[in-house]
Amino acid sequence: xxxxxxxxxxxxxxxxxxxxxxxxxxxxxxxxxxxxxxxxxxxxxxxxxxxxxxxxxxxxxxxxxxxxxxxxxxxxxxxxxxxxxxxxxxxxxxxxxxxxxxxxxxxxxxxxxxxxxxxxxxxxxxxxxxxxxxxxxxxxxxxxxxxxxxxxxxxxxxxxxxxxxxxxxxxxxxxxxxxxxxxxxxxxxxxxxxxxxxxxxxxxxxxxxxxxxxxxxxxxxxxxxxxxxxxxxxxxxxxxxxxxxxxxxxxxxxxxxxxxxxxxxxxxxxxxxxxxxxxxxxxxxxxxxxxxxxxxxxxxxxxxxxxxxxxxxxxxxxxxxxxxxxxxxxxxxxxxxxxxxxxxxxxxxx
Numbered sequence: 599x600x601x602x603x604x605x606x607x608x609x610x611x612x613x614x615x616x617x618x619x620x621x622x623x624x625x626x627x628x629x630x631x632x633x634x635x636x637x638x639x640x641x642x643x644x645x646x647x648x649x650x651x652x653x654x655x656x657x658x659x660x661x662x663x664x665x666x667x668x669x670x671x672x673x674x675x676x677x678x679x680x681x682x683x684x685x686x687x688x689x690x691x692x693x694x695x696x697x698x699x700x701x702x703x704x705x706x707x708x709x710x711x712x713x714x715x716x717x718x719x720x721x722x723x724x725x726x727x728x729x730x731x732x733x734x735x736x737x738x739x740x741x742x743x744x745x746x747x748x749x750x751x752x753x754x755x756x757x758x759x760x761x762x763x764x765x766x767x768x769x770x771x772x773x774x775x776x777x778x779x780x781x782x783x784x785x786x787x788x789x790x791x792x793x794x795x796x797x798x799x800x801x802x803x804x805x806x807x808x809x810x811x812x813x814x815x816x817x818x819x820x821x822x823x824x825x826x827x828x829x830x831x832x833x834x835x836x837x838x839x840x841x842x843x844x845x846x847x848x849x850x851x852x853x854x855x856x857x858x859x860x861x862x863x864x865x866x867x868x869x870x871x872x873x874x875x876x877x878x879x880x881x882x883x884x885x886x887x888x889x890x891x892x893x894x895x896x897x898x899x900x901x902x903x904x905x906x907x908x909x910x911x912x913x914x915x916x917x918x919x920x921x922x923x924x925x926x927x928x929x930x931x932x933x934x935x936x937x938x939x940x941x942x943x944x945x946x947x948x
Contacts, residue, residue, distance in 0.1 A: 602704065602707075603656040603704050603705065603706070603707070604656075604703065604704045604705060605654045605655075605656055605705075606654070606655050606656075606700075606703070606705045607643075607653055607654065607655070608638070608639035608642040608643055608652065608653070608655055609639045609643070611639070611655045611696075611700055611705055612632075612635045612636060612638075612639045612696075614699075614700075614703065615631075615635065615696050615699050615700070616628070616631070616632055616635070618699055619631065619699075621789055621794075624764075624766050624794055624795065624796040625765075625766040625769065625793075625794065625845075625846045626764065626765055626766050626796070626846055627796070629846060629847060630688070630692070631692050631695075631696075634688070634689050634692045634693075635692065635693075635696055637670075637675065637678075638666060638693065638696075640675075641666055641669060642658070642662075642666075647669065647673075647675075648665075648666075648669075655700060655705045655706060656705065656706070658706060660713060660714070663693065663714055667686065667689075667690065670686060670689060671686060683717055686717050687716055687717050690714060690715075690716050690717060691716060693711075693714060694711045694712075694714050694716070695711070696711075697710050697711035697714070698711040729894045729895075729897040729898035729901055730857065730890045730894055730895045730897075730898035730899075731898055731901075731902075732898065732901075732902040732905070734898075735759050735895070735898060735899070735902070737862070738755065738856050738857065738862065739755065739756060739759065741856075741862045742755055742756070742856065743814075747814075747817070748814055748817040748818040748821045748823055749818070749823040750818075750823065750824070750837050750838060750839070750844075750852075751852050751855075751856065752814070752818075753814065753815060753818045753836075753837060754768060754837055754849060754852055754853075755852070755853070755856055756811060756814060757771075757783070757811075757815075758853070758892070758895060758896070758899070759895065759898075759899050760807065760808070760811050760899070761783065761805050761807075761899075761916065761917070762896055762899040762900050762903065762913065762916060762917035762919075763785065763805075763896075763917065763918070764795075764796055764892075764896065764918070765846045765849045765850060765853075765892050766793075766794070766795060766796055766846060767785050767795055767796075767801065767918065768837060768849060769793060769835075769837065769843065769844060769845070769846055769849060770785065770786070770788065770793035770794075770795060771783060771785070771835070771836040771837065772833050772834055772835060772836055773819055773834040773835070773836050774834065775836065776812075776815055776816075776819070776836060778812060778815075778816050780806075781806060781807045781808070781809055781811075781812040782804050782805065782806050782807060783804070783805045783807060784802075784803075784804050784805075785801060785802060785803050785804075785805065785918070786802055787799050787801055787802055791829075791831040791833065792829065792830065792831065792843075793843075795918070796918070797918060800918075801918045803915060803916070803918060805916055815836075819836075824838055825838040825839065825840050825842075827840070827841075827842045827843075828842070829842050829843045830842075837849070849892075850891070850892055851880070851883060853890065853891065853892050853895055854883035854884055854886070854889050854890075854891070855883060857888075857889050857890040857895070858877070858878070858883065858886050858888070858889050859888065860872040860875070860878065866888075867888050868887055868888065877889070896917070899917075900913055900917055900919070903916075903917075
């Protein structure tokens with residue numbers, strides 16, 4: 599340990615970092631950083647899993663970081679799959695910015711983060727090509743319409759699919775953001791009131807809704823399933839729980855829940871017994887091998903809009919995603935699907 603460094607425990611260092619980034623990061627990004635850094639601090643202080651117990655961040659060096667990368671790649675925690683190249687890149691990126699902030703308080707040497715190399719992701723591997731297709735989404739929505747009509751679960755899945763928004767955007771909506779006269783929703787960046795949008799003011803937009811979708815929202819607001827609650831800032835959240843505005847992890851779990859086939863009364867594609875399947879338990883639903891996380895649901899929504907003929911620039915504005923990122927990460931159409939989309943735009947005389 600260098601005499602020039604000030605001691606701090608791993609968990610205290612994580613708390614410091616998260617406190618400094620709380621109002622800088624979108625909710626989803628903040629939660630992913632918290633999740634990754636909690637894992638790192640847990641590993642540092644675990645005598646069995648870690649590289650020997652480390653109680654002071656001053657003692658972390660490049661060999662420590664390398665050992666952690668090996669652990670995440672080869673073993674990982676019992677409730678997590680080993681990291682592939684893409685997920686490892688995210689882990690290491692977060693560690694780099696973490697160490698950069700720790701250098702400000704002399705917990706690690708200045709410039710230490712620059713010596714940590716990111717894993718190189720081969721072209722194409724950073725694209726998740728697994729999406730929820732429109733047919734499956736409609737099966738889920740039909741079930742919700744029949745059995746969960748105008749509940750928070752129904753409205754959340756419906757808006758997430760129909761507007762292609764992010765979970766942070768869905769969470770940010772207030773009752774006053776719904777305009778029943780125009781059949782529209784307003785997404786607004788309110789960082790000082792706990793609901794920032796990912797791209798800040800650039801994420802602000804108004805999104806139109808089909809009349810039948812707007813009717814579900816109206817029935818939800820006027821019906822018995824919306825909890826009459828306000829948040830800490832006196833605002834009325836559109837999506838509610840009994841405790842108030844849901845956190846993004848709650849919304850994420852709702853997406854996991856309704857993309858499990860067994861929740862719709864269907865047989866498990868993996869042949870599991872629902873009564874014995876651990877992936878049905880709260881906190882373990884993401885371990886279901888056929889479940890969809892929010893990203894492939896959003897990607898499926900965007901792809902469905904493009905397949906329906908919605909121009910790329912419209913989908914870009916509606917879903918708050920640049921056309922370049924949309925093309926690479928979200929629009930998962932096949933080459934033949936893209937050909938069919940272009941066909942109607944080719945003049946007959948050319």
